[in-house]
Amino acid sequence: MSSEPNIRAFNRYGVWAIYRFEMARFLRTAGQSILTPVLTTSLYFVVFGSAIGGRMAEVDGVPYGAFIVPGMIMLTILGESISNGSFGIYFPKFTGTIYELLSAPISPVETVLGYVGAAATKSVILGLIILATSTFFVDLHILHPVAMVAFLVLTAATFSLLGFITGIWARSFEQLSFIPMLVVTPLTFLGGAFYSIDILPGIWRTLTLFNPIVYIISAFRWCFYGTSDVGIEVSMLMTATFFIAGLAAVSWIFKTGYRLKN
Amino acid sequence: MSPIISISNVSKTYASGLQALKRIDLEINKGEIFALLGPNGAGKSTLINIVCGIVTPSTGTVVADGHDIMKDYRQARFKIGLVPQELATDAFETVETSVRLSRGLFGRRTDPNQIEKVLRSLTLWERRGDKIMTLSGGMKRRVMIAKALAHEPTILFLDEPTAGVDVELRRDMWNLVRELRAQGVTIILTTHYIEEAEEMADRVGVIHKGELILVENKSALMHKLGKKQLTLQLQEPLKALPSELSEWKLELKGDGYVLEYTYDGKAERTGIPSLLRRMTDIGILFKDLNTHQSSLEDIFVSLVSERQ
Numbered sequence: 004m005s006s007e008p009n010i011r012a013f014n015r016y017g018v019w020a021i022y023r024f025e026m027a028r029f030l031r032t033a034g035q036s037i038l039t040p041v042l043t044t045s046l047y048f049v050v051f052g053s054a055i056g057g058r059m060a061e062v063d064g065v066p067y068g069a070f071i072v073p074g075m076i077m078l079t080i081l082g083e084s085i086s087n088g089s090f091g092i093y094f095p096k097f098t099g100t101i102y103e104l105l106s107a108p109i110s111p112v113e114t115v116l117g118y119v120g121a122a123a124t125k126s127v128i129l130g131l132i133i134l135a136t137s138t139f140f141v142d143l144h145i146l147h148p149v150a151m152v153a154f155l156v157l158t159a160a161t162f163s164l165l166g167f168i169t170g171i172w173a174r175s176f177e178q179l180s181f182i183p184m185l186v187v188t189p190l191t192f193l194g195g196a197f198y199s200i201d202i203l204p205g206i207w208r209t210l211t212l213f214n215p216i217v218y219i220i221s222a223f224r225w226c227f228y229g230t231s232d233v234g235i236e237v238s239m240l241m242t243a244t245f246f247i248a249g250l251a252a253v254s255w256i257f258k259t260g261y262r263l264k265n
Numbered sequence: 266m267s268p269i270i271s272i273s274n275v276s277k278t279y280a281s282g283l284q285a286l287k288r289i290d291l292e293i294n295k296g297e298i299f300a301l302l303g304p305n306g307a308g309k310s311t312l313i314n315i316v317c318g319i320v321t322p323s324t325g326t327v328v329a330d331g332h333d334i335m336k337d338y339r340q341a342r343f344k345i346g347l348v349p350q351e352l353a354t355d356a357f358e359t360v361e362t363s364v365r366l367s368r369g370l371f372g373r374r375t376d377p378n379q380i381e382k383v384l385r386s387l388t389l390w391e392r393r394g395d396k397i398m399t400l401s402g403g404m405k406r407r408v409m410i411a412k413a414l415a416h417e418p419t420i421l422f423l424d425e426p427t428a429g430v431d432v433e434l435r436r437d438m439w440n441l442v443r444e445l446r447a448q449g450v451t452i453i454l455t456t457h458y459i460e461e462a463e464e465m466a467d468r469v470g471v472i473h474k475g476e477l478i479l480v481e482n483k484s485a486l487m488h489k490l491g492k493k494q495l496t497l498q499l500q501e502p503l504k505a506l507p508s509e510l511s512e513w514k515l516e517l518k519g520d521g522y523v524l525e526y527t528y529d530g531k532a533e534r535t536g537i538p539s540l541l542r543r544m545t546d547i548g549i550l551f552k553d554l555n556t557h558q559s560s561l562e563d564i565f566v567s568l569v570s571e572r573q
């Protein structure tokens with residue numbers, strides 16, 4: 004019998020095992036995982052950047068092609084984070100292998116670190132690939148690169164966490180795709196991914212301010228060009244609040260065993 | 266012997282309102298093989314799942330190796346390995362990846378030697394690179410055992426390890442369990458097969474409708490189970506048992522038409538030939554006879570009726 008590790012405080016091997024297991028699945032299908040966003044991004048440039056952008060002048064002093072880059076990255080980050088985050092935990096529930104997680108000496112926080120960490124890593128990688136692809140189409144100058152990366156990571160983590168919660172909540176594959184398809188994607192499109200919300204007429208602009216994704220895209224765009232539709236502090240605060248609310252929800256879920264335990 | 270698991274006053278009522286366990290008290294001794302017997306729906310899996318942290322008990326406490334399973338769940342679960350009843354595997358992963366995940370989840374550093382040892386002991390080494398979905402059912406069950414053993418637990422729960430398993434794999438399973446016991450692992454298994462309990466267990470517990478109706482050393486239980494009955498249909502009714510037959514444990518039933526003899530089916534001498542000879546000598550004639558072995562089911566019935 005080998006010596007007992009100190010798992011009293013933190014089960015780091017457990018976190019690492021989940022992370023590695025989840026990343027391995029992603030890397031196994033790396034070609035496909037990477038090709039899709041590259042192709043999609045190129046299509047967006049062709050459709051929005053060239054076809055529409057040709058007729059649009061600058062937005063807030065930024066050429067239209069460059070203007071849509073942050074929104075495009077966010078569109079992928081939000082969708083991928085939610086679906087990666089939800090799939091990772093939904094699948095063991097679906098196959099029944101969740102028994103192992105429930106019987107393991109691992110805390111909710113550690114479980115979340117493993118699953119959400121892996122999901123967020125995947126979407127950050129995809130986000131950076133899209134960013135790299137865009138440089139083939141437009142000239143990019145990132146004004147606040149550190150803030151940009153930090154915000155990318157925070158957003159990926161937040162939405163992976165929301166995905167994780169969706170995955171625990173979902174009882175079917177339909178429910179699993181419900182949130183990303185019917186909530187996140189429309190809100191992202193309406194959230195100024197491809198336009199400045201300033202161009203909207205008064206009432207619509209006000210309504211749009213209830214869409215939390217507006218703040219995320221706006222803040223992310225600020226990292227690139229230093230201009231934003233809403234205050235950058237408000238945006239950061241919103242995203243961080245989301246993240247903390249998500250953590251609270253997860254700890255409640257594990258405490259009560261909601262949809263996990265009998 | 267000191268208990269390695271103490272279950273006190275554990276009951277479980279599922280959200281559906283069904284009471285699956287009623288105030289269970291049970292101690293498992295360190296290093297023993299304990300077999301939990303009981304018919305379908307008795308509550309065996311519920312009890313195991315409570316100890317392993319998969320089901321939350323409605324009342325009661327469980328202490329595993331000195332750690333409360335709720336308050337000190339980390340230390341408690343670190344010691345425990347579980348092979349659940351249902352076959353559930355990471356179908357798209359390889360055997361090795363899946364077993365490595367288990368070891369890490371349970372708080373142990375990756376150790377290729379240990380993984381190899383476990384896979385070899387379950388004859389899975391040659392298949393380590395194969396996706397689990399390409400394995401047969403029996404092989405999948407082995408993978409689940411390998412996963413449960415990957416973190417070197419000192420307590421192992423096997424929930425119906427031999428359900429739907431062929432004779433050879435069952436033998437292998439029994440050998441493995443014995444080997445683990447020799448290494449000091451405490452094993453709790455559930456089964457429907459009395460011969461399995463007989464073959465393996467040191468002690469046996471019987472659960473019936475959520476109640477633990479008996480906990481006994483195997484030998485004592487087997488003695489009870491070994492009882493057989495010979496029933497003789499007489500040609501003429503008897504008013505009372507004749508004194509010439511007092512050596513045998515006999516009962517007169519069915520208005521004097523039926524003579525019932527209870528004997529030990531495992532004994533060298535059953536006493537049947539001499540009984541029949543004596544009966545012929547004193548002129549008691551019978552027209553039919555049959556023997557009947559008391560089954561686990563009979564024991565359940567008699568135990569349950571005894572309690573009421």
Ligand SMILES: Nc1ncnc2c1ncn2[C@@H]1O[C@H](COP(=O)(O)OP(=O)(O)OP(=O)(O)O)[C@@H](O)[C@H]1O
Pocket residue numbers: 265279280281283284285303304305306307308309310311312350
């Ligand atoms: N999740 C659940 N929700 C509601 N009732 C349940 C649940 N799981 C089990 N039960 C019920 O609890 C009782 C005990 O079930 P359990 O699985 O513990 O029995 P068992 O002794 O393991 O049976 P078997 O030999 O068939 O495996 C059964 O009546 C079962 O229907």
Ligand SMILES: [Mg+2]
Pocket residue numbers: 309310311350424
């Ligand atoms: Mg069962």
